[in-house]
Amino acid sequence: MKALRIHERGGADLLVLEEVPEPQHVTGDVVVGVGAASFVPDELDWPGTWTNRAGQDRTPSVPGHEVAGIVTEVHYGTTGFAVGDRVCGMTDWHRDGSMAEYVAVEARNLAPLPAALDYVQGAALPLAGLTAWQGLFDHGNLQPGQTVLVHGAAGGTGSLIVQIAKDTGAHVIATGRARSENLAKELGADRFIDLALDPELTGVGPVDLVFDTVGGPVLEHSAAVLKPGGTLVSITAPPPVTPPDGRAVFFIVEPNRDQLRKVLHLAEIGRLRAQVGAVYPLSEAKEAFLAKRNGVPGKIVVTT
Numbered sequence: 001m002k003a004l005r006i007h008e009r010g011g012a013d014l015l016v017l018e019e020v021p022e023p024q025h026v027t028g029d030v031v032v033g034v035g036a037a038s039f040v041p042d043e044l045d046w047p048g049t050w051t052n053r054a055g056q057d058r059t060p061s062v063p064g065h066e067v068a069g070i071v072t073e074v075h076y077g078t079t080g081f082a083v084g085d086r087v088c089g090m091t092d093w094h095r096d097g098s099m100a101e102y103v104a105v106e107a108r109n110l111a112p113l114p115a116a117l118d119y120v121q122g123a124a125l126p127l128a129g130l131t132a133w134q135g136l137f138d139h140g141n142l143q144p145g146q147t148v149l150v151h152g153a154a155g156g157t158g159s160l161i162v163q164i165a166k167d168t169g170a171h172v173i174a175t176g177r178a179r180s181e182n183l184a185k186e187l188g189a190d191r192f193i194d195l196a197l198d199p200e201l202t203g204v205g206p207v208d209l210v211f212d213t214v215g216g217p218v219l220e221h222s223a224a225v226l227k228p229g230g231t232l233v234s235i236t237a238p239p240p241v242t243p244p245d246g247r248a249v250f251f252i253v254e255p256n257r258d259q260l261r262k263v264l265h266l267a268e269i270g271r272l273r274a275q276v277g278a279v280y281p282l283s284e285a286k287e288a289f290l291a292k293r294n295g296v297p298g299k300i301v302v303t304t
Contacts, residue, residue: 003100035119068122144169
């Protein structure tokens with residue numbers, strides 16, 4: 001099969017498309033014929049890209065941790081799916097990923113892909129959608145009527161945070177660059193803060209929850225805008241300041257089939273949509289990584 005691989009530590013310039021053996025699968029796995037795949041821009045810096053769970057080198061490795069496609073093989077003893085099922089979900093951090101024609105995935109990390117969703121949406125939703133869901137509800141305990149401040153609101157993850165928070169009944173304040181204002185409001189934001197004009201968030205009133213996808217100075221200033229008992233959630237780095245009488249949380253998304261089903265259902269009924277900035281064929285997957293590094297907004301998806 002064809003797969004995008006990297007043979008030594010480095011950046012996207014070192015990615016190569018080549019012929020490789022089809023993936024080996026074990027108990028609990030299914031093999032998915034990849035219809036579309038997506039990735040996180042900095043995943044080539046992650047330890048799991050280079051080592052297995054035992055800490056042993058596993059290069060050359062295949063990047064990409066979001067997949068949508070059709071089950072082509074079911075390992076003996078694996079339950080829940082059959083050959084021909086349309087699925088989507090996250091792949092293991094420490095195994096070869098989805099930038100290939102086929103990928104072996106633990107079945108428990110996949111969910112059925114609704115007929116109303118194509119492979120592009122199916123690949124763009126799992127990681128970002130689960131990140132939004134877990135940050136808002138597992139870590140942020142968001143309730144209807146609360147106010148949430150979303151940094152990076154027009155990005156691949158931030159745009160889903162805005163939509164899910166608004167769908168929950170929250171008042172949503174979005175931040176970003178001026179060019180992102182119209183999109184953030186179209187997605188449901190009630191108010192937009194241009195960080196170029198208010199980098200220290202002095203114009204933001206007390207909020208119940210801050211969800212940071214940007215990091216840096218904006219994360220440093222976020223604790224000060226929380227109400228007593230509020231929560232600061234970040235996926236970029238541990239917050240440097242803990243809010244008074246509140247909580248500061250840094251987390252890494254985890255696969256969760258039940259939560260993914262809920263995310264997909266919102267998309268199926270038209271209340272959630274991933275913002276896809278570009279779609280590339282697998283033959284141009286390296287260019288897809290380079291495009292994201294150069295600032296293409298939203299999710300980038302690679303199709304086979």
